[in-house]
Amino acid sequence: MHVTVKLFAGFRNGRIPIEETELPEGTRVIDVVNRQTIPVNEVGIIMLNNRHAKLDTELVQGDILALFPLVGGG
Amino acid sequence: MEKIARIDMGAQGGPRVTFEPVGEYAGLGGRATTSIMIAKEVNPLAHALGAENKLVIAPGMLSGSAGAMTGRLSVGCKSPLTGTIKESNAGGQAAQVLARIGYAAIVLEGKPEGDDLYKIIVSAEGIKVEVDNSLKLMDNYPLVEKLRAQYGDKVAYMTIGSAGERMLYAASIACTDPELRPTRHCGRGGVGAVMGSKKVKAIILDDAGMKMRPPKYPDKFRDANRKFVEGLRKHPVTGEGLPAYGTNVLTNVINEAGGYPTRNFRSGTFEGAAKLSGEAQAELEIKRGGTATHGCHRGCVIQCSGIYNDKNGNYLTKQPEYETVWAHGGHCGIDDLDVVAELDFLDDNIGLDTIDMGVAIGVAMDAGIIKFGDGEGAIRLMKEEVAKGTPLGRLLGCGAEITGKVLGVEKVPVVKGQALPAYDPRPIQGIGVTYATTTMGADHTAGYAIATNILKSGGDVDPLKVEGQVELSRNLQIATAAIDSTGMCLFIAFAILDQPETFQAFLDMLNAFYGTELTGDSVVELGKKVLSAERDFNARAGFTKYHDRLPRFFYTDPIAPHNQVFSVSDEEMDQLYNW
Ligand code: SF4
Numbered sequence A: 001m002h003v004t005v006k007l008f009a010g011f012r013n014g015r016i017p018i019e020e021t022e023l024p025e026g027t028r029v030i031d032v033v034n035r036q037t038i039p040v041n042e043v044g045i046i047m048l049n050n051r052h053a054k055l056d057t058e059l060v061q062g063d064i065l066a067l068f069p070l071v072g073g074g
Numbered sequence B: 001m002e003k004i005a006r007i008d009m010g011a012q013g014g015p016r017v018t019f020e021p022v023g024e025y026a027g028l029g030g031r032a033t034t035s036i037m038i039a040k041e042v043n044p045l046a047h048a049l050g051a052e053n054k055l056v057i058a059p060g061m062l063s064g065s066a067g068a069m070t071g072r073l074s075v076g077c078k079s080p081l082t083g084t085i086k087e088s089n090a091g092g093q094a095a096q097v098l099a100r101i102g103y104a105a106i107v108l109e110g111k112p113e114g115d116d117l118y119k120i121i122v123s124a125e126g127i128k129v130e131v132d133n134s135l136k137l138m139d140n141y142p143l144v145e146k147l148r149a150q151y152g153d154k155v156a157y158m159t160i161g162s163a164g165e166r167m168l169y170a171a172s173i174a175c176t177d178p179e180l181r182p183t184r185h186c187g188r189g190g191v192g193a194v195m196g197s198k199k200v201k202a203i204i205l206d207d208a209g210m211k212m213r214p215p216k217y218p219d220k221f222r223d224a225n226r227k228f229v230e231g232l233r234k235h236p237v238t239g240e241g242l243p244a245y246g247t248n249v250l251t252n253v254i255n256e257a258g259g260y261p262t263r264n265f266r267s268g269t270f271e272g273a274a275k276l277s278g279e280a281q282a283e284l285e286i287k288r289g290g291t292a293t294h295g296c297h298r299g300c301v302i303q304c305s306g307i308y309n310d311k312n313g314n315y316l317t318k319q320p321e322y323e324t325v326w327a328h329g330g331h332c333g334i335d336d337l338d339v340v341a342e343l344d345f346l347d348d349n350i351g352l353d354t355i356d357m358g359v360a361i362g363v364a365m366d367a368g369i370i371k372f373g374d375g376e377g378a379i380r381l382m383k384e385e386v387a388k389g390t391p392l393g394r395l396l397g398c399g400a401e402i403t404g405k406v407l408g409v410e411k412v413p414v415v416k417g418q419a420l421p422a423y424d425p426r427p428i429q430g431i432g433v434t435y436a437t438t439t440m441g442a443d444h445t446a447g448y449a450i451a452t453n454i455l456k457s458g459g460d461v462d463p464l465k466v467e468g469q470v471e472l473s474r475n476l477q478i479a480t481a482a483i484d485s486t487g488m489c490l491f492i493a494f495a496i497l498d499q500p501e502t503f504q505a506f507l508d509m510l511n512a513f514y515g516t517e518l519t520g521d522s523v524v525e526l527g528k529k530v531l532s533a534e535r536d537f538n539a540r541a542g543f544t545k546y547h548d549r550l551p552r553f554f555y556t557d558p559i560a561p562h563n564q565v566f567s568v569s570d571e572e573m574d575q576l577y578n579w
Helices: A029-035 B030-041 B094-101 B140-151 B188-197 B218-234 B236-245 B247-256 B278-287 B322-328 B337-350 B354-366 B375-386 B391-396 B400-407 B429-437 B469-486 B492-498 B500-514 B520-540
Strands: A002-007 A018-022 A043-048 A064-069 B003-008 B016-021 B055-059 B073-078 B085-090 B103-109 B118-123 B126-131 B156-159 B173-175 B184-186 B200-205 B291-294 B305-309 B315-318
Touching: A029 A043, A029 A064, A043 B247, A064 B236, A064 B247, B003 B126, B016 B126, B030 B055, B030 B073, B030 B085, B030 B103, B030 B469, B030 B520, B055 B094, B055 B188, B073 B094, B073 B188, B085 B173, B085 B188, B085 B520, B094 B103, B094 B118, B094 B156, B094 B200, B103 B118, B140 B156, B140 B200, B140 B337, B173 B188, B184 B188, B218 B236, B218 B492, B218 B500, B236 B247, B236 B278, B236 B291, B236 B492, B247 B278, B247 B322, B278 B291, B278 B305, B278 B337, B315 B337, B322 B337, B322 B354, B337 B354, B337 B375, B354 B375, B354 B391, B354 B400, B375 B391, B391 B400, B429 B469, B469 B492, B469 B520, B492 B500, B500 B520
Parallel strands: A002 A064, B003 B103, B118 B200
Antiparallel strands: A002 A018, A043 A064, B003 B016, B055 B073, B055 B103, B073 B085, B085 B184, B118 B126, B156 B173, B156 B200, B173 B184, B291 B305, B305 B315
16 A cells, blocks of 8 residues: 655654655555654654554555654744 | 732823832733733723723743743733733743833833834843834834844843734734844734823843842742653654644645635635745755754744745744734735735734734735735735825725725634634534633634644544534633743643653643742633733623624534534534533
8 A cells, every 4th residue: 555654853863754655455554654764652643644643553555654852933 | 920010001291100019910921911911900892902902011921030931921911903901922032021020010001192103122221111212013023133232132022013003903012032033023903003192112121230039939930841841752743743744744744634724715725835834944944054943932842933044045034933924825825925925024014913914914815906826926025015105005004804894805714803724614613612612712722622623632622513512612712821820831731740750840841930820720720810811801892702703604604624613603602601
């Protein structure tokens, strides 16, 4: 299945910021995090198609996944 | 900080300065001082630009000490923009310097007759008020340059640009940063217009010969400060995200969440967001020889700011904040950081709130004055209209509400006359509660529900649901009112809400400094006391629960991608102050 993975802030260092990838059915958010070699405890915000998602959320064809470390501002 | 100086600008025979002990305002600071004093001393029915209004300038409880993050200044008055009480908060050097000179507050009162323009020099020797008509209609950058030639670089400057002199309702008060640039503004609510109404152009704060304020228990204070700084350094938001990308790291986050108000709140995502993002901004700043990490005052260890150079590598402005990038960027359909940076410079120079100014331009775009996306047009409006004080410029400079009224726009994003900042309340319900109910008019900082709704800092409340939002906003508003009183930058909240030991270190700093035994509960009590005073002032000024509502279109017009309206019920919102 086809999924767009976007990385933000410090997650971009040494990685591809936006990538369209082919992933096997049943791939979960945490599998993407591991593939990207992002330490799981550094994942702050997971947005899947503009909604918050969890590490064990399963991805489906056409998903847009955005991963952020904990960030803030205001 | 044992004394208060009152400067009666309208006294017979010229301005008169009197001094008094801090008295009933002892133990307060920052927003607690300004709000409790305004609520007690100003007639809520007074005209904000009249002689009865007062402008209170107060450093925070820990300002002027060796404590980290303590350089925030509060300025309070009745707001010409909102008609409510107002506390407007800024960084820069002013709070530290004013506190070291020994003042808990400087209060500008009355209003002079005639056209003379004044400057006020505050030093260890006392306070001088002098006429200086050579400063008339100068904007902030050249004004500070001129003052520096006379008063040097070892002082802090608080100034108003031409917008403040013209008493535009979005006029700010500029405070200089450590490099003497007028970049840190008490932006919201038109506090610059109140200073202008009193004919005060500049306040020069000189702490020569003064030392840091000593804590009651120096060893304990040093120890608590060390732990506090450790806590800020180790939290990912205050230790990594904010220093590296500044507040503009939020552009991508809020856009991904579908809460980025685009083209006057018509959509929740902006196709040009990536170009405006904090990631793009930081890269550009570093490439052009600026910096993405800079503190607005000495003693800030988070350093969320930066220096933005132009294409030729010359200083253009400080790093524009997320709300500025949004107001002048996505809200106006503009996706060019150089345009945004130039507008940020113009706001700082003319002396305007970047939020109300940017939102007003977007509202004018909605009215067809210029087209959405027209960056050159926006710059022209600022340079040719606002800076010159033309009738169109004056109405733009009076903010979004007046602009919308005069130009016949239906969708004007304001609460109590103040423009909504960079978060749409339909897909982020919690921030809508804060916008509607805060004593300040629409203000994100008053109860930053974004942290919990979107950033998952200090808890997790679903942004798309109504459950838990009122309670969340209430707790945040109380905590914020307290933090705004300490002189600490609000961004410490990310670390102290997540890390109990950092919250304890924050309490220990206050206790070691004052010899008190404050607990978490005392902080909550302080916050409630401040909010109650503000709410009481607003009630006496004529505000009721029916003013605690968002503009109607947020309840009737859904926007993509969530296709949701704001749905927290009126009855629930009316419970916010029921504690
Ligand atoms: S974190 Fe940013 S706003 Fe806060 S004191 Fe530091 S530079 Fe100023």
